[in-house]
Amino acid sequence: MIVILKPRITKKAETAVLREIKKLGYRPHLIRGVERTVVAAIGDERTHQTLEVLGSWPQVERVLPVQNRYKLVSREAQKNDSVVTAGGHRIGGGTFQVMAGPCSVEGEGQLMRTAEAVKKAGATFLRGGAFKPRTSPYEFQGLGQKGLKLLAKARQETGLAIITELLSEQQAGLVAEYADILQIGARNSQNYQLLIAAAKTGRPVLLKRGLSMRIEEWLLAGEYVLSSNNPNLIFCERGIRTFETYTRNTLDLSAVPIIKRESHCPIIIDPSQGAGRADLVAALSKGAAAMGADGLLIEVHPHPAEAWSDGAQQLTLEGFARLMEELKPFIAAAGRK
Numbered sequence: 001m002i003v004i005l006k007p008r009i010t011k012k013a014e015t016a017v018l019r020e021i022k023k024l025g026y027r028p029h030l031i032r033g034v035e036r037t038v039v040a041a042i043g044d045e046r047t048h049q050t051l052e053v054l055g056s057w058p059q060v061e062r063v064l065p066v067q068n069r070y071k072l073v074s075r076e077a078q079k080n081d082s083v084v085t086a087g088g089h090r091i092g093g094g095t096f097q098v099m100a101g102p103c104s105v106e107g108e109g110q111l112m113r114t115a116e117a118v119k120k121a122g123a124t125f126l127r128g129g130a131f132k133p134r135t136s137p138y139e140f141q142g143l144g145q146k147g148l149k150l151l152a153k154a155r156q157e158t159g160l161a162i163i164t165e166l167l168s169e170q171q172a173g174l175v176a177e178y179a180d181i182l183q184i185g186a187r188n189s190q191n192y193q194l195l196i197a198a199a200k201t202g203r204p205v206l207l208k209r210g211l212s213m214r215i216e217e218w219l220l221a222g223e224y225v226l227s228s229n230n231p232n233l234i235f236c237e238r239g240i241r242t243f244e245t246y247t248r249n250t251l252d253l254s255a256v257p258i259i260k261r262e263s264h265c266p267i268i269i270d271p272s273q274g275a276g277r278a279d280l281v282a283a284l285s286k287g288a289a290a291m292g293a294d295g296l297l298i299e300v301h302p303h304p305a306e307a308w309s310d311g312a313q314q315l316t317l318e319g320f321a322r323l324m325e326e327l328k329p330f331i332a333a334a335g336r337k
């Protein structure tokens with residue numbers, strides 16, 4: 001940690017800071033500039049009390065961390081891109097994977113029709129929520145295990161790999177039996193015990209960005225997965241909450257180059273939750289592909305107007321097939337396959 005002292009403080013006030021740094025288990029190293037003095041406190045924060053308390057001392061201007069708070073997810077820990085293998089497909093490292101399907105699994109007919117159509121159009125993963133995190137308890141909560149069984153059936157019939165959401169620690173084992181990737185939703189992205197439970201199943205984990213999550217918090221949430229001995233983490237940007245009302249969320253595409261710079265883990269984009277409007281999904285998908293995202297998570301439904309959840313943002317089967325064609329030059333331009 002770096003402790004920046006205020007200018008023109010007394011010798012006594014400076015000594016008190018040094019004494020406190022030592023008391024907390026760090027070695028202080030003084031750097032005297034022309035205007036002010038900076039103290040580098042050397043030591044490992046995990047084994048010592050944090051120095052952040054010094055930030056409230058009158059003679060201290062600021063306390064700053066020297067290193068990133070995340071370690072295993074960082075580019076410093078691993079220079080090359082991680083490749084996550086799920087359901088026989090490689091995510092990251094130059095590939096582009098499209099995961100598509102309904103917001104919720106509603107029934108056999110709906111799921112099978114969607115699965116066949118997205119497979120034909122070139123998707124490699126079928127998405128679909130069996131356990132749904134709904135804002136209101138009076139809205140459709142998902143088919144639960146019956147939904148998982150339908151997803152397994154769709155995998156068997158089409159060969160598509162399955163991504164589905166894990167909502168609670170108690171269901172980690174159950175959902176992992178059916179899923180090739182466990183999705184952690186925006187509302188649960190800082191539920192650390194859930195992240196640990198998901199990681200411990202050994203399945204790859206797709207971590208959505210929370211509604212009001214800073215990128216540092218997102219990376220740190222990802223750190224929970226890697227530090228639970230599961231290297232298979234995929235970040236997923238799905239829009240954050242802002243003052244804007246024309247879209248359901250504000251899709252933060254700047255997360256793509258930032259995550260690429262800060263982390264070796266793959267990042268995919270969910271333009272469906274991102275926009276909340278089907279008419280914007282194609283443009284956002286092309287932008288994400290061109291910016292170097294490793295894939296997309298897109299909601300597709302045979303009859304979006306009749307969907308039990310997120311009807312306004314789901315593409316029709318035809319709309320999805322059209323998008324897959326239109327995406328090709330963007331994927332190629334980003335040097336991906």
Ligand code: PEP
Pocket residue numbers: 103129133184185186187208238270273
């Ligand atoms: C979803 O993918 O349908 C979903 C609920 O996503 P999020 O957690 O991003 O809102």
Ligand code: MN
Pocket residue numbers: 103104273299309310
């Ligand atoms: Mn949805």
